[in-house]
Amino acid sequence: MSTAGGSKGGTGRPAPVKATKTPAKKASPAKKASPAKKASPAKTRAAAAPVAAAPVVEPVPSDVPPFRYTAEMANEIEPRWQDIWDEAGTFNSPNPVGPLADPQHPRAGAEKLYVMDMFPYPSGAGLHVGHPLGYIATDCYGRYQRMAGRHVLYTMGFDAFGLPAEQYAVQTGKHPRLVTEENIVRFRSQLRRLGMGYDNRRSVATIDPRFYRWTQWIFLQIFNSWYDSTQRKARPISELVAAFEHKRRSTPDGRPWANLSAVERRRVVDSHRLAYVSEAPVNWCPGLGTVLANEEVTAEGRSERGNFPVFKRSLKQWMMRITAYADRLVDDLDALDWPEPVKLMQRHWIGRSTGAHITFPVEDGPSIRVFTTRPDTVFGATYMVVAPEHAIVDELVPLTWPKGTKKKWTGGHKTPIEAIRAYRAIASRETEAERTAEAREKTGVFTGAFATNPVNGQLIPIFIADYVLAGYGTGAIMAVPGQDERDWEFAEVFDLPIIRTVQPPDDFDGKAYVGDGPAINSGLLDGLPVAAAKKKIIEWLEAEGHGAGAVTYRLRDWLFSRQRYWGEPFPIVYDETGLPVALLESMLPLELPDVDDFSPRTFDPDDADTEPEAPLSRARDWVEVTLDLGDGPRRYTRETNTMPNWAGSCWYELRYLDPTNEQVLVDPVNERYWMGPRSTQRDAAGRSRADSGGVDLYVGGVEHAVLHLLYSRFWHKVLYDLGHVSSFEPFRRLINQGYIQAYAYTDSRGAYLPAEEVVERDGAFWHGDVRVRREYGKMGKSLKNVVTPDEMCAAYGADTFRVYEMSMGPLDVSRPWETRAVVGSQRFLQRVWRLIVDEQTGATRIAESSLDPQTERLLHRIIDGVRSDMEGLRFNTAIAKLIELTNRATAISTDGAPRALAEPLVLMLAPFAPHVAEELWRRMGHAASLTYVDFPVADPALLVAESVTYPVQVNGKVRGRVEVAADANEEAVRAAALAEVAGALEGREPRKVIVVPGRMVSVVV
RNA sequence: GCGGGAGUGGCGGAAUGGCAGACGCGACGGGCUUAGGUCCCGUUGCCCUCGGGCAUAGGGGUUCGAAUCCCCUCUCCCGCACCA
Secondary structure, three states, X not given: OOOOOOOOOOOOOOOOOOOOOOOHHHHOOOOOOOHHHHOOHHHHOHHHHHHOOOOOOOOOOOOOOOOOOOHHHHHHHHHHHHHHHHHHOOOOOOEOOOOOEOOOOOOOOOOEEEEEEOOOOOOOOOOOOOOHHHHHHHHHHHHHHHHOOOEEEOOOOEOOOOHHHHHHHHHHOOOHHHHHHHHHHHHHHHHHHOOOOOOHHHOOEOOOHHHHHHHHHHHHHHHOEEEEOOOOEEEEHHHHHHHHHOOOOOOOOOOOHHHOOHHHHHHHHHOOEOEEEEEEEEEEEOOOOEEEOHHHEOOOOEEOOOOOEOEEEEEEEEEEOHHHHHHHHHHHHHHOEOOHHHHHHHHHHHOOEEEEEEEEEEOXXXXXXXXXXXXXXXXXXXXXXXXXXXXXXXXXXXXXXXOOOOHHHHOOOOOHHHHHHHHHHHHHHOOHXXXXXXXXXXXXXXXXXXXXXXXXXXXXXXXXXXXXXXXXXXXXXXXXXXXXXXXXXXXXXXXXXXXXXXXXXXXOOOOOOOOOOOEOOOHXXXXXXXXXXXXXXXXXXXXXXXXXXXXXXXXXXXXXXEXXXXXXXXXXXXXXXXXXXXXXXXXXXXXXXXOOOOXXXXXXXXXXXXXXXXXXXXXXXXXXXXXXOOOOEEEEEEOOOEOOOOOHHHOHHHHOOOOOOOOOOOOHHHHHHXXXXXXXXXXXXXOEEOOOOOEOEEEEOHHHOOOHHHHHHHHHHHHHHOOOXXXXXXXXXXXXXXXXXXXXXXXXXXXXXXXXXXXXXOOXXXXXXEEEEEEEEOOOHHHOOOOOHHHHHHHHOHHHHHHHHHHOOOOOOOEEOOHHHHHHHHHHHHHHHHHHEOOOOOOEOEEOOOOOHHHHHHHHHHHHHHHHHHHOOOHHHHHHHHHHHHHHHHHHOOOOEEHHHHHHHHHHHOOOOHHHHHHHHHHOOOOOOHHHOOOOOOOHHHHOOOEEEEEEEEOOEEEEEEEEEOOOOHHHHHHHHHHHOHHHHOOOOOOEEEEEOOOEEEEEO
């Protein structure tokens, strides 16, 4: 790592068993005793005082018992245990082989579990309380699983290349590396303060040359591969060359391979690579000064970052052939335990459509090939539409309008050429938003040309219209107004014939009919339902040579280059032919040169007629190099684009496994151990299915549903095809944590007011005497509602903060932050503490008495419930159960809790509040950390209650309850129940009595 | 527009066909206190003639029994958006 390690280095202090008293309080009259107030230390300024609803509170004499669990106590305990863990390497998990191997580890050889968070981008703002929600959850889960006997791999890295650091650097004049490294240090210390159980040896940062060496290495693997669509996998490019050489494959133009010049051969090979340079329309964002991937452009045609306009421009850029993997990326979703919405989003994004290509001949012109999902409707194709910018248009257009051309088809222009030029001009000026605006009347213009419908010989007019997109399918459609709503609208505007080819139901009163039904007006298809008609027409088209079945995707190849400084340099140079040449593996990493002028060249955001300029191109002595790439020293020019910030996150889960390996990206033995597929896996329905392998639990925000999670699946599959990994998916199980939302307050002018100064009174919100409006949404500096984990740690301690975040609700649900509610979690820990530690003397007080039967049964029921909650990541209900147990313990304890209750309670608490749990565990006489102590196990015999109370319903209403022995038979329960509700029956004879064993009795009269 | 998800006390939430509101916040009452935005104990869905009645967005259905399953409507959130 280029940055400081997570450990700050232990202070070497021994762990005192006595907590220190906190006399400081009396000495600082300005300080308020309430933790809630201290949550905002910055707000001690006088201006805040008149705003608060309550009068300023005088200093409080401290009658807090000296050994109570308070924020001060937590702040003494927590760093101490963090040091102990660091020194002992408590959370280091050994590998099977390599420098991280350790056969002595308590969990070496145990069943493995790889738990991971989506690593953060270390922004300059630091963490707010929303960020660590997922991290705390995975930490709690990992800590639980360690205690439950699993061998857990858990660490954290930093995704540190990318635009924000660069923009911040440009603003401040500081080098992005400095900015980023400072931020990483800050993040590490913030996370450490929360007590995260990371294996810090495994942490990575994407900006570290020792890390991006392998990012570049993977790029070269991709560059040096092609996709064999027969074998459905990537293969080394050398095998493609061999296929050409041995004539197992013919060249694009049919000439023998041997007759091609060296440059021609390279062009052919380059056109097959999975990473390739192409001149194609891309998303150019002048405001950011870089091109962007489709995934980074919003529906409004603006940059996801910065919200600048994005323009389509034809530029020479690096692309990744992700489309080759479209089918596998769709199909393999079935093997993943992921939230359905995320799978659905990926399916939509890939957008696989099955249909056919059909070729329509054009007299005196090139024939037009269309894609359609409804080849069965071809008999109803009464016109064609080509995207305005489609190159074929120029070849179609005749010099004059055909005789009898309707006025409205010409757009009022004298010649087709003029009409097309005018329409194109309008279309290109429109923004994406205008073009896709709803309820917009269809526009278009006749090209003057006609095509022939191959199934019936009909001549049909060819239009251009902006409702057909150049980037999808073939950029041209056959229009079937009878079965397509858009085509119907267009046909109405331009007065085109409408022929139904599917019989709508009698009650259908719409226009275009898109549903199923028997084919009509379709010759050989008549009477067939849609699916059969599709099948038959495809067979016919193929037999007659008019088309073939086809699959089309919405997914486009991934635009992989950026005109930015702060990213991984491409391990690519260009020779005198201008064609790309890979650097040798031995030349990696190709380090990012340290330049002074790293600013991107940005432009007026609205000026589309600008050219991207890569900052690295200004580093002339870096760009121009002499290298020996195997054929002697030659002059080369380096690639000056950098990789997008997604590159590092495409594979970092693999580097965690073997972070120090200099020979390979990850040792296959280590990869197979942590990520490899299990021999069998069963789905929810019990069917066995292929196990993808991969990380056992990956937690992160849903915002990466189609970006990071699609790209990383793609890279992983390439690595799988090339034999570098044994898992065919990177992340077996995914959970999207919810967001922590916050209230923000604005005054009448819309200005934000500090959220912690606003009070609620009489159902309204007030900032002093000013009534303010409440908004609900994100936490952010500009919204003046940020609460940081640092403040929470200072005011309550990390354990309280962790417990609060985990108890707020289910992990995957968003919820509002409420600082005032945090105190509940502190009270809970305080009560646990008080069970074991005398608040006045600090002495440990534990009773060795046995538990009464009811408490023992409760304990075991709670152990059982907590275990299942932990397995299911239902931390909120697990904590509720622990509170319940604590409340019982308080009720039965007079002088210290019984050990038989206190010890399991502390162990179960440990995943959530690890510091205080360790402290109490030690105070109860255990020398070693509880990290690897077995999680309590419920005794099945104690899970069965001695007696059961049955509610008795009469006609669905509870009219009484009876207590019977747990082993009472159904007849006995029935009798007892009927006796109980005899009054409610009023002498009526029950028609039916339902006894649900262990649940309830229902009587029907 | 299409697709997906969700609507439960003042608030966060629990209960996935079987006693609606676990647990927490807040509020109220009490204790401890000179004091209390501490701590402890208790109460806390609504109505009530104290028998009970009504309550899970609204309406209908299935069922002995529905917050939970089905249909319709409304509201909110997310994704996609002329994808042929």
